[in-house]
Amino acid sequence: MAGNLSVTIVAATKLKDKDTFHRSDDAYVEIYLDENNKQRTKTISHETNPVWNETFEFSVGPDQDHLYVNVYDDDGSKNSYDPAASTNIKLDRVKETGAVDGWLDLPKYLGFRSAGQIHMRMNFQAQ
Template identity: 45%
Template sequence: MPNGTLEVVVAGGRRLKDQDTFGKNDAYVEVYLDKKYKQRTTTVSNTNDPVWNERFTFNVHDGDDTIHFDVYDDDVGDKDSIGKCKVKLKHVFDDGKYDEWVKLPAMLGLSSHGEIHIIMRFTLILDDEKYFSLNGDISCNRNYYTTDRLTAPPEVKFKTKMKFEPKLLVWMAVSQKGISSIYVHRSTISIKQETYLHDCIRKRLLPFINRHHKNDNILFWPDLASSHYSKQVQQFLQANQIKLVQRQENPPNVFQARPIETIWSLLEQKVYEGA
């Protein structure tokens, strides 16, 4: 599961089973990924259809795959369990959001102790750049193949190569809601922090967030290029309240967790098709 910030709203409950002999429930909900760190709603008194509309945030780490909701009747000096439920985070990660009434199953799951309304959002924005060679030289084809090295022609064995090859830089950011405007630049070196900040972050990432994620609780996940973590870039992101995956928590070479890598792979196949 990806690391990030999960936003959880406990909206309300309905038809909660009475735990009191007289009167109705004084209900509240405990929410947690790990039992060592629980958050809870306020208590809504004397109703089996409480409305909370309370918001919580959780930092999701590797290994976190389920979020738990325990509903209690708040009594003086004690609490009675109304019911418990849990939601697999995969439902949130796949769609970026979750909005459901979830049943509180009774013993053996044969009946229900009511339902609670849960809303969750997890928005991840990734960015990356890809360099495409302009001389037709594909990185995976820089070796030569022969059955006899002694008879291989010298122009094959000792092909010269420029120290700084001309390249085309392509940058983009992606999320569940689409792709940012794309930055294309001809270069012979890696992207500089000034270029990254001005042409990628200011002119493209920020408008993309404002257009598609203005009210979302987002987490920005760049790759590990040094320009992406420059002091200027981090200060700009912080000033614009864009949460950033910290460098020490950013794992290298996790292609399966970064869908943008699949985009590059497919694009590279098209660019070098027939080369």
């Protein structure tokens, strides 16, 4: 089903970076439906529980059924582009109900252990 999707990245909690022994403290979030239309939050520095409250708009095509979410630790190096955590969200529920608001677990690489949680709000309006 095609339509318009509004996504608010509210906050995250207990973020951990790629290094198992340290916490992420310069976090930003990248979201996209496809590789050609990525959007990102600003970087929140020195905070393992960042609050963004940033909203992004997407035009959803009939074949697009997942929203991809990557959380990065922006340490200023080339490794800043490797996600500390990532997940994808099936859009079925938001398409059916029109709105979803909740916390999502962020699994670490291959789904082992938690890399924290992210709070997102999504609203969908069919075309």
